[in-house]
Every structure is written in structure tokens, then in C-alpha cells.
Amino acid sequence: MADVEFELTVDGTTSAVEAGFSESLLTVLRDRLGVRGPKVGCAHGRCGACAVSVTVPGEDAHVLCACLVPAAIVAGCAVSTIASINGPDGELSDVQEAFLAEGAVQCGICTAGFVTAATELLDTNPDPTREEIEGALYGNLCRCTGYGRIVAAVEAAAAGRREATS
Amino acid sequence: MTGGIGESVRRPDGPAKVRGEFVYAGDLTADDVLVGVTVRSPHPHARITRIDTTAARATDGVHAVLTADDVPGDPWFGLTMRDEPVLAGDVVRYAGEPVVALAAVDAATARRAARAVVVEYEVLPAVTDPEVALTAPPLHPQAHPEGNVYRHVAYTCGDPDARGVVTVENTYRIGMQDPAFLAPEAGMATPLPGGGVLLEVATQWLHSDQQQVARALGLPPEQVEVRLAGVGGAFGGREDVTLHTHACLLALATGRPVRVEYTREESFLGHRQRHPGTIWLRHSADADGTIVAVEGRVLLDGGAYASTSPVVITNTVTLLQGPYRVPNGRFEGSSVRTHNPSCGAMRGFGVPQAAFAHEAQLDALAAALGLDPLEVRLRNALRRGDVATFGQTLDAPTPVREVIEGVRDLPLPTGPAKAPGGVGRAAEGGTVRRGVGYAVTIKNLAFSEGHTDESTATVSLRDGHATVHCACAEVGQGFVTVAEQIARTVLGATTVTVTQPDTLIASAGSTSASRQTMASGTAVHRACEVVRDRLLARVARAGDLDPATLSIAGTTVCAAGRPLTEVADAAPGHTVRATEHFAHPDTYPLGSTEGGMYVGFGFSAQRAVVDVDVDLGLVSVVQIASCQDVGTVVNPTQLLGQIEGGIVQGMGLALMEEVVVVDGLITNPHFEGYLIPTIVDAPEVVSTYVTDPEPGMPHGWKGVGEPPLCTAVPAVAAAVRAATGLPLPAVPIKPEHIALGLGSTPTVTWTTPRPAAPSSPGRAVVELDPTDRTGTWDAEGATGA
Amino acid sequence: MLLAAPRFALPETLGEAITALADRPDATVVAGGTEVMPDLLWRTRRAEGFVSLRRVRELRGVTTTDDELVVAAGTPVAALIHVEHRALAAAATSLGTPLVRTEATIGGNVMSALPYRNLLPALLAADAALELTGPGGTRTVPFDGFVTAPGVTAIGPGELLTALRLPRHRGFADYAKVGRRNAQFVATASVAAVAAAGRVRLAFGNAGPTPVRSDAVDAVATALLDGTATPEELRAAVDAAVDPPTDPVASAEYRRHALGVLAVRLVVRAQVDAGLGS
Ligand SMILES: Cc1cc2nc3c(=O)[nH]c(=O)nc-3n(C[C@H](O)[C@H](O)[C@H](O)COP(=O)(O)OP(=O)(O)OC[C@H]3O[C@@H](n4cnc5c(N)ncnc54)[C@H](O)[C@@H]3O)c2cc1C
Ligand code: FES
């Protein structure tokens, strides 16, 4: 039932997409393009497991819920998923490393979303307070960890960045 | 030694998870895969008068449409009682019950076809009040002609009519909590040559799934291979069969792989919730707070199908005594069938309900007597060697006093507190009151009452690389890490692979009841020991040494304590393998004189600090300090993760989480209406431990997953009571309970002391006449809001 | 035009948008989609096609004139967090989640027309006006009265909400809402307040089928600000003006209570702001 055809650049690769007019970006990524880093926790914007970063021409990149955005609306845009988050040499990024070291990952279904949102936070605010960390991450739900280790991981990654720049 | 037991070893599956590359059940796909969907009943109780699948079948891209008539094997399934239809054929008994399963080329086509299925119903009256269901004619006469009680438990100990100077009683209510694991149910079934099927599914218990699915398919179990797919949380909610059989039926009917993935809404309908319940409790005590007698009655709403309702009720009833010495008591309770959503396992398994009630009672008792709540708890704390009301002698460490003292002296929070109401900015300019509350709980660990609790592991070692194979489901708890740590510690392995669990090895039981480190961890440990001994024997033979002088330290084989060779070089190219089984000592039914009901117990104490905006009824949990009896610390980081995660789920039940069921229909089957705590709600957690090794367990480890949740529910409630002065006999506590002061106060009665009758049967457990009920909800207790 | 199909249009100018809508009279207008997409998932809304406003540049951005704050309807909520009008900013700050606010728009919030949506009481208290543009041109209507029933507004066929005009206001204004957790919640009840020239204007969310305000309440609120009325009097006035629902989340009784409490608190904050209170 394709209503629309358009191009989408996902993690640097441009693909032609056919989709229904109301199909979400999340469905297109996962089911049509086989990009399965963004997860489905609710499909209604509450859990953040589907968080990806999108750059609309003329705007800055920003993180959003892929389940809430009709894919055709971001036609021609660049989407970057967890697969684009890497350290300089393809190793884990500092945020990913901190999530592992601090025990912020249990079942891990929320992790890609948290890493995506936390990375955006630290890229814009390298020295966040605890309140700022919570303020940036309350669109992501985690049922396993109780969040303590997640806050610790973001704080650890921030400390690492401070050290690197001082 | 690096990476062994006691260290904060990182999860082996962690790198794939932080990269988004870990494959969850919902990520599974295959060439030619079809998508399966389920058509569900919109009514809590109805007769199916017609099912017309013609239009669905005629939809382009639809490959199979199945109804009850297409179930080749046993049409009934269930964990304890085979009372649930694989697909409802004649009657539906809850809203959301599967009626038709179909498969199509993609999700959109499948959903369109599902809407084209015509099911006509004759709507029947639904019994949604468990109190009514108790005495109503059988709701499911085919499976359960005797009535609607899944199980009635009743016993006394000592002289239940003994009295101290005061009795305190109230009625408590606990709402229905959803496990709300973050990855909805998913799985994929693939037909195998020879008529069998492979099911890859996110589950807690592979072998139980295998048995139940095989039976429904009319296949021998070995024709159904179950393999664990990546699990996004479980918390009990994946213990029952949901989409499993439907996916397999569709795969066999179409000859193609079929994947099924529930939506969040369907997940609420499809899995089991925590039992909502009503608990009446009466405590009698002496002036110094010593408990003289406890009487309790429990009613749990089990919903439409049995699941584990007959087992959960026993936990709730027997653990009403809490972690306290109770010489005299009378306990009774039922789990009952209704037309509400089915309830079953959820982390804590009947104990959070009991804990919420008994801890409220302890505080009420302390208040009535003018005593310090902790003092009353310490005075009554169970000790090793005590006999529980249900007749079991506590012959392992019972550090109740120690966990209470451990939490009492932890520092109170100092940092700025989060405002109640959070980002809504409602509290500013209002009155915020701080409250501090305590709770202490007992949680049984592992399966009970004679249910087999066992596991099997195969370990092989070659050139220092260990491979562990066990059917224990990794659901996020970190068994994979623990298994790796064991292999490093016992075998000196340099690298470890924990293979994906499947049914090619014997059962490991369920990942539930805080049992997998104990059961599967011990099986892995035993297998590692045998592999080690075989390796050392080989080294001894080769070097003509006495095997008794050989040992492994770190990754090195030592002879008489001196390094001999690296484990990796000890037997080049040779694989040493062993399969070992572990089973806990037998347990026995309640009332048995042969032995105890439970394998063991874990104890936990918490102190909650909350800020409450009293006028608006908004609560912010500032800090929870915890001291838990953990046997030994296997992995500090993972342990803290279990404590923090459990605490936040417990505070969720205390303050916000409730599946609201109105006339049998869930009104909030989504994350807009069903609220789980966010990062802004999560308190600071301070966690300490009592490490008194559990006898019979390697390194003295014991289960840790459930106690934090069980304790957090009453601790948070106690703190809110302390802040508000309100009785708050129901959870979740709603803002209006506080702001409007709803909920009745415990009844305090001053009594003439009456010692236990000398003829009373000591501490023996006696089954009461099943019809003999203790207490009534409304006359003797308070009604919740 | 960037992308067009019988059931979809992604116009880049307002003119194109109006035409696209005229060409597809059955299509649903989508801005951020954060309202429309869950509705479609839950089948509480049907759509025969989308006309997306996401790429219409004229519909994004905040401008100020001497006496007005003009917010284009497609401005994302995230961009409102720092606007000069503090009631709007506060209501935006607690809307949804950081991941929702980047796409959710002010226009979508208004057009949802649901009494519990965040921005509605803020706009009502701010005495906002709406700019509606259709094939026949642009008209401006007061926000007060625009929402006629839950989910229903006085917008005309083929019209788009193009801008919101708020009288400029640098003084005290605020918004507060209550729910059952500390973040990411639908307002059980909410109140917005704007204090200008010694007068208080209050508006209430989830206090009835549409956003609620009343002159009688504002008179008592203003008196409370002056110290000539008591908090109890304001609560009584609020109680008389609101008609909140009972649902599984909360009883009408609680909502009445909370609306009164919040109203008093916001006036007290206005007092503090004016240096009048404690
Ligand atoms: C997880 C989540 C949390 C949320 N939390 C909150 C919250 O806390 N508070 C709150 O108030 N809301 C909340 N919402 C609802 C929603 O995000 C807001 O109402 C948002 O502002 C809607 O904007 P939108 O651009 O996404 O609307 P859309 O979904 O694009 O549109 C909504 C409606 O408005 C119409 N429409 C949009 N723009 C125009 C226009 N310019 N002219 C004419 N019609 C138009 C559409 O046709 C549609 O009927 C939440 C939603 C989600 C998914
Ligand atoms: S799946 Fe998108 S927010 Fe939950």
C-alpha cells in the first residue's frame, strides 16, 4: 500500500523508500530498511526506545521519537541511529563505554534510546547537573535498572569529557 | 584474578546492547517470513455464536486464518491447571482473549485481515468482583466444575485466640500491577523438516513453553525446539505462554516462518499481571510490642484463567506473618476466578501484597503502643532456628535484626530534594512535608511446596576457552555475566562463551522466584568443578603428578601451590566437558510434617524518605536506603542494579502503577495511562548488604531479585503515612487519597490479655475447614478508597 | 513542492499548503504528528491522507512586535521554552518529553482542543488571538471561545491555524499542572495565571469540556493579590466556575480541589513576584 515514494539517508546510506502516508519513521526503518537499532517499546512516544537523530534541511539535528513521525514527512532528511554513535576509531563511544562500566544496561532494550539521548545532551551540555540529566532523559523509560546506574553512566561520561578538555 | 566471582564484571552481551546490535525477539526475521496477528475478544464474558473468516481468508497476502477448530492437539493449556483455550471456541472469559490467529505477508495486511474477521458474540454477564466470584456458580465449569476458587489456603498455629493488651486491625488493598517489561512479547516460529517446529521466543522458561506448545500441537516435545530470543525484560510476565502456540500453529499451517510481535496495548491484554488483592489483618500484642497473635485473610483476584494463582496465594497467606515471630495465628485466603484479566507471576509473587499489609500493621501497632516502629520490629524479628507459622524451621541465616540495624544507621539525604509533582511545578508555594518510613520483609526464594526446582548445565573447556550451555533464560538480570564469572573463578578460563539457551539441554526452570543464581549458577558451578577435576587429572597423568596437589589459581594450574602451566596450555587441543545437574532439597506442601514448604528465604529492610505536597497529594521519593541479606556479593554492580531496579518497581506500585479494570475492561493498556516511574521519579538509592553465606550454595550465594521490590512498596507507603498522618490502606496511593484524606484508619482495641491455651497445638500447622472464613472485609476493617 | 501524492503532500510554503489542502479535502493536516500518530495507532481517528506542515518555513518561528508576541503555528514546543511569556514557557516546559517537544507544535496542541493539553490554559490566560488562514484569506479570532467542545474548534473548512498572537507580557505569568508522576504526564488538572497592571487572569485545564476562565474568578484572584480576599474565597470562586470530569485517573472532587489549590498558589507566586507576598 505505498502512497509515497521518497529518499531517506540513514546512517549515511541513501535509500529509496515506498511507504504508506501515515507509516512511521520507526516502521520504515525497522521493517522496510531493516535498520533495527531503534527499538519498539510502545509505538506511542512514551518510552524513547525508538529515539533517533534527524536533520531536516536548514535545521540543526535533533533527537525525536521515530514512532511519532510519519516517515514521509522526513523525506530527503538525514537520519542517524545508534549505529552512527561510535568512538573515533569505531570503538565504543565514551557514553557507550560508560553505560557498560557503570552497569546501566540490563535487558538493554532501552539502551539505544538512552545512549542516543544522552549523547545529544553531552554534545550540547558537556557538564550537566543531575537535574539537567534527568530533564534530558525523562522521555526514555527503563524498566530494569531503576535509572541509578544510567545517571551514574552519564555523569561518568561527562566527567570523562571534562578531563579530556581540561 | 580478573573477572571472577565478587567482581563488577561487565555484561558479555553489553557491547552489542550499547551499539544497538543485540538481536531481540522483536528483531527476528527470516526469508519468506510471515507476520502473525491475533484477533481478541472485546468482551469479558460472551458466547461466540459465529466466526466468519471468509473475508480475511480472501484478503490478498493472507496465508492462514486459524480458529479453535484448527488446534490439532490439546485445546487447553496452562501453567498449573489446563483451563485456558489455545484459541477460544465457544466462550470467551476475559476481554482480550485470543479467538483467531492469522498470518499474512506483512503486518499491515495481517492487521487489515484481522479487522475483516467477523466474530459474533452473545454477551453474557461478567463476574468482575472477586468477592462475588467466591460463591458464584462455576464460571468455567468445563475446567473447574467445583467452583471458582483456584486455591483456598487455611491454617492455624498455636492458639489464634490468644491476646495481648491491644489489637490493631485494618483492611488493605493492592492494585493490579503490570510487569511492563519494555520489549513487548515477540517470537518467531519456523517449521522444521520432519513436521517439527523451532520457536525462538522471548521467554523466562523454555521447557515449560516446550511442553505446553507441544501438547497443543499434538507433537512430542522433542519435535518442538524452543530457543531463547533476546529478551527485553520479563519480571514474571513472560512465564506463561502467550503468542508461542499461535506462532507455531501458523508456521505449521503455512510451512513458512511466522513472526509475532505484540503491540504495547496487546501486551497489556496478553500477559499476566500481578494479582490485585484485599487483605484483612489483625495483630494482637503486648504492651512492649511483642506480637501475641496474628489473624489474616486474603482474597486475590486471579482473573479468568489459573496461571499460577494456586501458588501465588500460598505465598501471600503464609508470609502475612512478615519477618516476625508469631506464636499464634490463623491465616486464610483464596485466589479466585473472575472475568477480569488473568493474573500470574510478577516479581515478588504474592509477597508484595502481604508485605504492604503486614508492615502497615506493624506501624499501626507501634503507633497504638507509642513505641518506635523499628523497636517493635527488632523486638519481634525472626532468628535462625525459629519456627515459622507455617511450620518450617528457619535453619539458614535469618538476619532480620541485622538488616534492620544495617538500614537504621545509614545517612539521611542531604542534597536538594526533587519537588513533588516534578516538572509540573505545582509544589512551589505549597507546603511540603518530609516523611520517613521503614519496612522489613521476608521473601521465599526458589520454588516451593514440592515443585521441582532444578537446573542442568554443560560446560566445556578447550585451550582456556570455556563454553557454558544452560537453559536458564537471560532476561536482563545478568545470568550470562554470573556464568562467565563462575567459569573464570573455577576453571581459570581466559575467555567464556555462554551459548544461547535452548531445549536441547535439560530444563533450568523459570527465571523467576529469585532462583537462577542458586539453581543454574550452582549447576554451572558443579559442571565447572567436574571439568576442572578432569583437566587436573589429565595434567596429573601427563606430568605424573598427584592430582590432589593440583589446583587452579587465576588462570594458572598450580602444583602444590607453585605455578605449573596456564590453564590455556594445560591440554592443548583437547576439550574437557561435563554436564551437571542441581536440584534443591525437596520441599513439601503446607501442613506436611515431612519438611518445609520453602527452599529458603531472603530478608530486606528499607528506609524511605519522601517529600509530600499534602494539599495536592503529590509525592516525591527522595531516597531509599536498603540493607539486604544477599548471602554473598557475586557482582557488586549487577547486585546494585537489581536493588535499584526492584526498588523503583516497588515505588511504582506504591505510587502510580495500576492497571485499571472497569467492568472487565482495561482502561489504560498503554504507557500514556499506565505510568511507570521515569528518571525524574527515581530516588537516590543507598544500598548495603548483610553477607551471611547461604548453606549448601557455592560461595554462599542466594537469590536477590525480588526482595527489593517487596520492601519498597511498604517502605514508601510508610513514609507517605509519616508525612501526612493518614492511614493510606491502599496502593497505589493516589493524590486524592492524600489531598482528600481517603481511606480508613486501623481499628485499635484494648483487650484483656489472654495467654495461649495450654492445650493449643504448639506450632503445628492445621488445615482449617475450607469454608471457615476469618474476618470480613467491611465489618471488621476499613474499606480502601 | 517537495513531495506530492494523492494521499500525501509536503508543501514548503503556506500557499502550497492551502492549495494542497484544497486539493485533498479529506486529508488530515499534520504538523508534528505527536497527536495524530497515537490517535491512528489507537484507531480513535481515521485519516484519508496527510498534508504536512513540517516544511512550511513561514509556519515556524517566534517574532515580537511592540505589543505582540507572534508565534507561528508550526513552531515546535521546544522553541517555546525560552519565550518571553512565562505562562507559555512554563506550559511548554512540562509538555510531554524532550523527545516529543522537538516535533510537537503549538498549533497541534491548540488544534487538539483537548481540555487537558498544556498550552490551552496558558493561551487563555494570556488572552491570545489566533490567526486562521484559508483560501479566502486570513482572519483573527480570540482564543477564548475557539474551542467549542473536546476536540472541536471553530476553524473553518480549508483553513489552517497559522499564528498565535499574544499581547506582550514581561511580568508575572506562570503555569502549573498536577499528575501522578513527576514527569511526562497528562495534566489531571492545570492552571495558568497572568498578572498585568495589578490584575490577575486565570485559566483552567481539565476543568470542564473546554478550557475555563471566568471574570468572577479573576476578580477574586485580583483581590487576593491585593490582599483584599482570602485564599478560601478564591477557592470557592474556582469551585463555582469549574466543572471537571471524573475518570479512572481522578475524581471530579479531587480536580476541583486541585484547581483551587493551584489557583491560590499561582496568585501567591504573583504576590511574591510583585514583592507583595512573603
Ligand atoms: C508522549 C507524548 C506526550 C505528550 N504529552 C503532552 C503533554 O504533557 N501536554 C500536552 O499538552 N500534550 C501532550 N502531548 C500531545 C501532543 O504532543 C501535543 O498536543 C502537541 O503539541 C501536538 O502538536 P503536533 O504538532 O504534534 O500535532 P499533530 O499531531 O500534528 O496535530 C494535532 C491536531 O492538530 C491539527 N493541526 C496541527 N497543526 C495545525 C494547523 N496549523 N492548522 C490546523 N490544524 C492543525 C491536526 O490536524 C491534528 O488534528 C503528548 C504527546 C505524546 C505522544
Ligand atoms: S517506541 Fe517510540 S517512544 Fe516508545
Ligand code: FES
Ligand atoms: S535495561 Fe531493560 S528497560 Fe532498560
